[in-house]
């Protein structure tokens with residue numbers, strides 16, 4: 001029975017992934033802060049035949065997360081852990097992100113992700129088997145001026161995940177980094193204006209699951225936007241900024 005833990009499963013991409021994997025014979029552990037929304041998603045997944053447990057907690061609580069990962073794994077070894085919970089942070093009104101928002105974003109999106117990933121990794125290394133998906137963003141390659149801490153945390157996840165992948169792959173643990181473009185979710189909706197090549201959460205979940213089944217190092221989509229974001233990162237900053245101004249102009253026009 002595949003056993004899968006997903007953080008941020010009460011909404012958006014995490015919920016869509018939970019539904020994607022929710023078939024008879026799968027055991028899901030859904031994690032988020034909002035117990036009601038989590039339970040609503042759990043009901044949907046149970047109706048599809050999966051066995052579902054929920055855990056309402058904040059991924060910043062390192063001890064609680066560690067205890068959850070260990071207890072869950074002891075009850076049945078985890079095959080896949082999707083480290084997905086995050087907030088957008090930033091400032092969409094054009095002002096500089098506040099210190100408080102930046103720290104909160106870093107704490108949830110990077111440290112909170114490590115709180116989930118590292119205990120799972122230790123357990124998987126000990127038995128020489130398992131898979132971890134780290135949810136980053138194309139913002140890791142094309143940093144968003146309105147969300148600097150978000151962009152920084154997502155870039156850190158790419159670096160951390162890919163560095164670990166090389167080290168732990170030969171020991172039986174597969175790590176993939178996921179870098180979506182625009183996805184239609186509550187968080188995606190916080191970005192007002194033009195969202196080129198936006199996909200639904202269900203489409204995103206299908207692409208992610210396909211990439212994980214193939215053990216891709218980076219699961220980047222949509223292809224055109226991912227290729228652009230990764231190429232632009234190689235350009236001199238002065239050239240990249242011209243493109244960024246053009247992009248922001250389009251975004252404002254379409255607000």
Ligand SMILES: NC(=O)c1ccc[n+]([C@@H]2O[C@H](COP(=O)([O-])OP(=O)(O)OC[C@H]3O[C@@H](n4cnc5c(N)ncnc54)[C@H](OP(=O)(O)O)[C@@H]3O)[C@@H](O)[C@H]2O)c1
Pocket residue numbers: 007008009010011012013014031032033034035037057058059060084085086087108112135136137138179180181182183184185186187188189
């Ligand atoms: N949407 C996009 O366009 C897009 C693009 C690129 C990457 N991503 C990434 O995809 C992932 C999912 O985003 P989404 O768009 O699906 O966002 P979303 O709909 O806002 O969902 C975020 C999820 O994270 C959970 N969460 C947030 N902070 C948490 C915390 N401290 N502890 C536990 N759970 C927490 C939320 O649950 P509670 O509110 O119940 O805590 C919710 O289930 C994120 O890593 C995001 O950065 C999204």
